[in-house]
Amino acid sequence: MSDIISVNGTPQRLPDDPRTSLLDFLRQHIGLTGTKKGCDHGQCGACTVIVNGIRINSCLTLAAMHDGDEVTTIEGLGTPDRPSDLQKAFLEHDGFQCGYCTPGQICSATAMLQEIANDWPSDASEDLEGPPQLTGEEIRERMSGNLCRCGAYANIVAAIREVAEKSA
Secondary structure, eight states, X not given: OOOEEEETTEEEEOOSOTTOBHHHIIIIXXXXXXXXXXXXXXXXXXXXEEETTEEEEGGGXXXXXXXXXXXEOHHHHOOSSSOOHHHHHHHHTTOOSSOSSHHHHHHHHHXXXXXXXXXXXXXXXXXXXXXOOOOHHHHHHHTTTSOOTXXXXXXXXXXXXXXXXXXX
16 A cells, blocks of 8 residues: 555545545645535535546545545646636536536536446436437436536536537
């Protein structure tokens, strides 16, 4: 064990307390406050980050479990000067209102688009053998773990669809 975790490409020493959640490690130990604490029970998705290419709820996992892993947070996806395509699309489609859930939504959508590129089916996929079709139903199913209390879902789906179509 190296006791090192890579966060947005920067090596970080894991916390001494093995009970520290990945969410609290990101926010309190290394100061990356883009990842939000919502329900702290894995039900809202506000804390979604990408670990080794897979989206997870960072409130449900301990930082110590990610020794040697690569974690990407919203801060690692783009900057104010160079936003990611999804960040631009969320702005263009007004895919947020209060913005609290937006970092988790964008991290989840980023990983979701990679799942589609990898031909991973979802519960909404009509064909489990072929590549998933990016319908509104497919996007909503894949994003169902990320809640928006303001109800910006239609705009979030439009933003994701635009980016997916551009990259297809």
